[in-house]
Amino acid sequence: MAGFLKIAGDYTQWNVYKKSVIICDITELFIRHAFPDRTRTIDQMRQAARSCKQSIVEGCSDGTVSAGLTQCLLKS
DSSP states (O other): OTTEEEOOSOGGGSHHHHHHHHHHHHHHHHHHHHOSSOOHHHHHHHHHHHHHHHHHHHHHHHOEEEHHHHHHHHHO
């Protein structure tokens, strides 16, 4: 698998993962203050914020990432 790297370490310590957690938290705060009732917009915003974080988790469980993606994640 040329061009792919094994993931080592705990993804919860990566800056990109920490930022995604912050995005989820801020999205929840915004939703609570900006929208009075449960709407489809709220569901979509929650889902988008969660998918950001979930993509990192699923990528780590896969066990490998491309060298280019690894560089992007580490720069974040």
